[in-house]
Structures are given as structure tokens and as C-alpha cells.
Amino acid sequence: MEAAGSTSHNLRNMLENSDRFLTAVEIETSRGLLMAEASRRTAELAKRLSEFDKVDFVSLTDNPGGNPHIRPEVLGQDLLFRGCDVVINMSCKDYNRNGVESRLWALGSQGFSNVLALSGDYPIGGFQGQAQPVFDIDSVGLLELMSKMNDGLPNQMWGSVGREDRLEKTNFFAGCAVSPFKKLEGELMTQYFKLALKVKTGAKFAITQIGYDSRKAAELYQYVQSNDINIPLIGSVFILTAPAGRFFNNWGVPGVWVSDELRDEANKKAKSKDRGKAFFSELAAKQIAILKGIGYRGAYISGRPQLKRMQGILEMADSFGENDWKDFAKEINFAQPDEFYYYEQGDNPGLSSNEVNPSYRASKSKSARAKAQVTVPLQFRVGKFVHDRVFTEGTVGFKVGKAVYSQVEKSKKLSKIAHIAEQATKVPAYQCRDCGDCSLPDIAYLCPESQCVKSQRNGPCGGTKAGKCEILDQECIWIRAYDRLKPFGDETKMLQRPIVFRDASLRNTSAWANTFLARDHHANRNPEDTDSRA
Numbered sequence: 001m002e003a004a005g006s007t008s009h010n011l012r013n014m015l016e017n018s019d020r021f022l023t024a025v026e027i028e029t030s031r032g033l034l035m036a037e038a039s040r041r042t043a044e045l046a047k048r049l050s051e052f053d054k055v056d057f058v059s060l061t062d063n064p065g066g067n068p069h070i071r072p073e074v075l076g077q078d079l080l081f082r083g084c085d086v087v088i089n090m091s092c093k094d095y096n097r098n099g100v101e102s103r104l105w106a107l108g109s110q111g112f113s114n115v116l117a118l119s120g121d122y123p124i125g126g127f128q129g130q131a132q133p134v135f136d137i138d139s140v141g142l143l144e145l146m147s148k149m150n151d152g153l154p155n156q157m158w159g160s161v162g163r164e165d166r167l168e169k170t171n172f173f174a175g176c177a178v179s180p181f182k183k184l185e186g187e188l189m190t191q192y193f194k195l196a197l198k199v200k201t202g203a204k205f206a207i208t209q210i211g212y213d214s215r216k217a218a219e220l221y222q223y224v225q226s227n228d229i230n231i232p233l234i235g236s237v238f239i240l241t242a243p244a245g246r247f248f249n250n251w252g253v254p255g256v257w258v259s260d261e262l263r264d265e266a267n268k269k270a271k272s273k274d275r276g277k278a279f280f281s282e283l284a285a286k287q288i289a290i291l292k293g294i295g296y297r298g299a300y301i302s303g304r305p306q307l308k309r310m311q312g313i314l315e316m317a318d319s320f321g322e323n324d325w326k327d328f329a330k331e332i333n334f335a336q337p338d339e340f341y342y343y344e345q346g347d348n349p350g351l352s353s354n355e356v357n358p359s360y361r362a363s364k365s366k367s368a369r370a371k372a373q374v375t376v377p378l379q380f381r382v383g384k385f386v387h388d389r390v391f392t393e394g395t396v397g398f399k400v401g402k403a404v405y406s407q408v409e410k411s412k413k414l415s416k417i418a419h420i421a422e423q424a425t426k427v428p429a430y431q432c433r434d435c436g437d438c439s440l441p442d443i444a445y446l447c448p449e450s451q452c453v454k455s456q457r458n459g460p461c462g463g464t465k466a467g468k469c470e471i472l473d474q475e476c477i478w479i480r481a482y483d484r485l486k487p488f489g490d491e492t493k494m495l496q497r498p499i500v501f502r503d504a505s506l507r508n509t510s511a512w513a514n515t516f517l518a519r520d521h522h523a524n525r526n527p528e529d530t531d532s533r534a
């Protein structure tokens with residue numbers, strides 16, 4: 001068997017040096033010790049699947065659904081020794097940036113290079129009550145950290161100011177997730193923008209969210225091709241069951257949805273002798289064929305498949321005729337009611353054309369934008385007006401603010417009064433939580449600390465359900481931001497900016513002072529300078 005990490009059978013090599021369609025299988029780790037019955041069963045399944053020559057790599061989940069499980073690398077180590085390439089899922093919900101970095105050092109040392117960067121599901125339970133989510137950084141921040149570690153992080157620690165040496169370079173091959181199966185325009189477009197940002201930040205492959213809409217899968221491929229987003233796409237294929245169909249139909253998994261029609265079909269098939277197994281296997285095989293036909297680089301199969309089932313599905317996918325996938329695309333085409341598509345439907349109703357949606361194009365005309373401006377809330381207008389004149393470097397207002405705060409900071413009493421005055425404005429206007437490193441201008445004057453449960457500062461997570469937050473009963477702030485920016489023609493630029501890392505040392509200090517005196521993320525610091533240990 002070939003050694004891991006240096007073989008032709010490694011993900012980087014397969015994606016970069018071949019055009020082969022890849023097959024991945026996702027394994028969900030279990031809760032409990034590795035030697036416990038459930039973990040041993042999972043480990044055995046992972047081993048058997050990894051030995052199946054049609055499986056190119058195994059992906060191991062990281063506390064899926066926000067529940068505690070054994071770390072993926074514990075299971076992954078054995079697979080790695082066996083010569084199977086492994087993708088470790090890493091989410092940002094359970095660790096702050098130091099915890100993430102520490103875990104990355106451990107992964108690199110253990111021989112893992114493929115890491116799927118995820119923001120992560122919001123924790124829904126835990127020992128003695130619900131766990132406190134962390135979300136200190138997000139998936140984009142994690143990608144940035146891996147890129148910098150690959151370049152060699154500056155070796156800066158307390159008391160080592162001025163040292164120029166760097167830590168050993170890592171060799172991470174980073175992946176990201178993308179959710180094209182979104183209903184609203186702002187919900188979908190922000191996913192596309194965020195994908196572009198992730199690629200710019202170092203993502204080398206993208207895995208889609210689970211979905212059963214071939215047209216959207218084709219659209220994502222078309223969008224990536226047409227917008228020079230250079231990334232291989234791997235499409236998710238979840239082997240459905242009737243209970244899973246009902247669960248997804250109720251948004252039981254953040255960001256995953258199954259239509260009433262598909263749910264009903266699944267329920268009907270589940271009444272057959274094999275409880276619908278043959279139907280669900282065929283559905284998965286057809287999805288694999290569609291992804292291959294569209295031009296995806298692989299299929300990412302989940303749903304706890306046993307080896308025999310996987311063999312059957314893959315054999316079936318191989319047995320289809322060259323153009324059968326086009327008919328399958330017509331069949332597996334379950335959209336949300338009134339779902340937005342960036343591209344027009346193709347001649348094949350299950351696929352995308354390359355013509356941009358005409359009503360979307362019309363909505364971007366000068367007159368349409370001008371008309372839409374009346375719908376933009378006053379909060380945004382006032383915020384933007386003040387920001388452009390006072391908080392933007394180079395303006396007269398900024399120079400005055402800088403001069404004033406330089407003086408104010410000489411007195412503790414004055415600083416306190418100024419901070420109270422700032423909070424008196426920002427708490428009622430923006431529900432400010434006094435983080436001291438303000439992202440209001442980054443998100444169209446919506447506060448990520450008070451209105452986003454994951455404090456996402458670099459685009460939306462993938463968990464929205466028809467535009468709503470996966471946890472709160474309100475619209476996602478990133479969709480609201482898109483809707484606020486579009487009438488002014490600024491929506492496409494919303495994520496064309498440096499990545500935001502919130503500096504925790506600024507909590508409960510004046511965000512205004514921090515902006516004027518260049519202490520926050522707006523000061524355009526070199527990302528390497530953000531290592532606050534220097």
C-alpha cells in the first residue's frame with residue numbers, strides 16, 4: 001500500500017494533476033472512546049470504505065450538528081496509516097483562534113494536510129446544558145490562518161519583538177463549503193461572493209451543501225466558470241431516507257432542505273418491501289451522474305452508507321449511458337417556492353443556461369436602483385452618511401475625530417464620558433454590544449455581535465433557511481446588508497475587502513477611539529501584524 005501524503009492517491013495530486021471524477025465518502029464520528037462499541041463500528045466502516053478502490057478519500061466530520069463527538073483525527077490517523085487520504089473537517093464553533101491554531105499544529109504534525117474549513121453548526125446541546133459557542137474566527141479566518149501557516153507564521157511571542165524568524169511552514173490543502181441551494185437573491189448571491197472570497201483566501205476545493213436541485217448545482221458550476229473563480233467543485237450526495245426527508249423538510253439540519261414533493265415521494269417509497277432502499281440508492285447514483293455530467297470534479301457521499309450500499313450505488317452510476325444524466329437532471333429538480341436563480345433555465349429544465357436572469361439584470365439598472373433606494377432604512381442612510389464624512393480616513397471629519405480623541409485619551413474621566421456618549425448612541429441605534437472593534441460599516445450598519453448568533457464578519461454562514469437565521473427568528477443580517485447595498489450599486493463589493501478578525505483586546509473600549517487612533521481592523525494593518533503577541 002502506498003504511504004500517505006506522498007502518493008498519486010492524494011487529494012491535492014488527484015485534483016491538480018488529473019481530471020478524474022473523484023468519489024469521497026463522509027463518515028460521522030461517534031460520541032465515546034475509540035475502543036467503545038459505537039466508535040469501533042464507525043472505525044471499521046471507515047476502514048472498509050477506505051479500502052474500497054472506488055473511494056478516493058474519506059472525510060471525517062467535526063462535532064456535526066453542534067454535538068460533541070470524538071475528534072475526527074483520532075479516527076483519521078488509522079486511515080492515514082493505511083494510505084487513504086483523509087479530509088479533516090474543522091469548524092470554528094468550539095475553539096478560539098488559539099485553539100484552532102493549536103489544533104492545526106497537531107494536525108500538521110500527525111500528517112494531515114487536507115482540512116475542510118467550516119464555520120460550523122450552532123451548538124444545540126452539551127454537558128449540563130447548552131455549550132457556549134465560540135466563533136472567534138469564521139471559515140474565512142480559518143482559511144487565512146492556514147494560508148499564513150503555509151507561508152510560515154512570524155515567530156512572535158511575548159518579549160520577542162523584532163525577531164524576524166518564522167515558524168516551520170505547514171502544508172495544508174484547504175477546502176471550503178458552499179451553499180448554492182438558497183431561496184432568496186441576497187441569500188444566494190452572498191454565498192457566491194463568499195465563495196470567491198474563500199478562494200482568494202486559499203481554498204483549493206469546494207464541497208457543496210446537500211441539495212436536490214440539479215439546476216442550482218449546474219448554476220453554481222456555470223457561475224464559477226464565468227466569474228474566474230478557480231476552484232474544483234465537489235457535489236454533495238446525501239443518501240436519502242424517508243425520516244431524513246421529513247427532517248430536512250422541516251429544516252432539521254441548518255441550510256439543508258427537501259421539498260414537500262420529494263419528502264412525499266420518499267415517504268411513499270418507504271412503504272415498499274425494501275423501505276425504499278433501491279429508490280434512494282438510484283436517486284444517489286443519478287445525482288452522481290448529474291454532477292459528473294455538469295463538470296464537477298467529484299461527488300461527496302454522505303448518509304452513513306455501508307460498503308455494500310456504496311458499491312451498489314457507484315456501480316449503478318457507472319452503468320448509466322453517457323447522456324442519461326441530462327434526463328436525470330429533469331427529474332431531480334426540486335426548487336423552493338419562488339426560488340431565485342442567477343441564470344435562466346436551460347433548454348433542459350433541469351439545467352442552467354449561461355444567460356443571466358433578465359429580471360435580476362433589470363433590477364440592477366440605474367432607474368431600478370434609484371427606485372429601490374426609498375426602501376432602504378434610515379439607520380443605513382444615517383450610518384453611511386456619518387461614516388463617509390467622519391470615520392473614513394482622509395476626510396476632514398476623521399482628522400477632527402483623531403485630534404479630539406488624541407486629547408480625550410489623555411484623561412481617564414473624559415475617555416469614560418466619551419465612551420458612555422458613544423454607547424448612548426450605538427446601543428439604541430444598533431444594539432451595540434461594545435466589542436470595541438466595530439464592523440458596522442462592513443455589514444451595511446448591522447451589528448454582527450448582537451444580530452448574528454455566530455458573529456460572522458466575513459459573509460453569511462451556510463445555515464440560513466429561506467433567508468432566516470438558523471437560530472433566531474429573523475432575517476440573516478447578510479441578506480439584509482445585501483438588500484441595503486444593492487440600491488446604491490455596492491452589493492457586489494460587499495466582500496471585496498480584507499478579511500476581518502475581531503480583536504478581543506478591544507472589548508469594552510471605545511470603538512470610535514479605536515478607529516480614529518488606528519487600533520482596530522479598519523487601520524488596514526498587514527494581516528501579519530495582527531498577531532497581538534508581538
Ligand code: SF4
Binds near residue numbers: 435
Ligand atoms: S462596536 Fe461591535 S458590538 Fe458595537 S455595533 Fe460595532 S460591531 Fe456591534
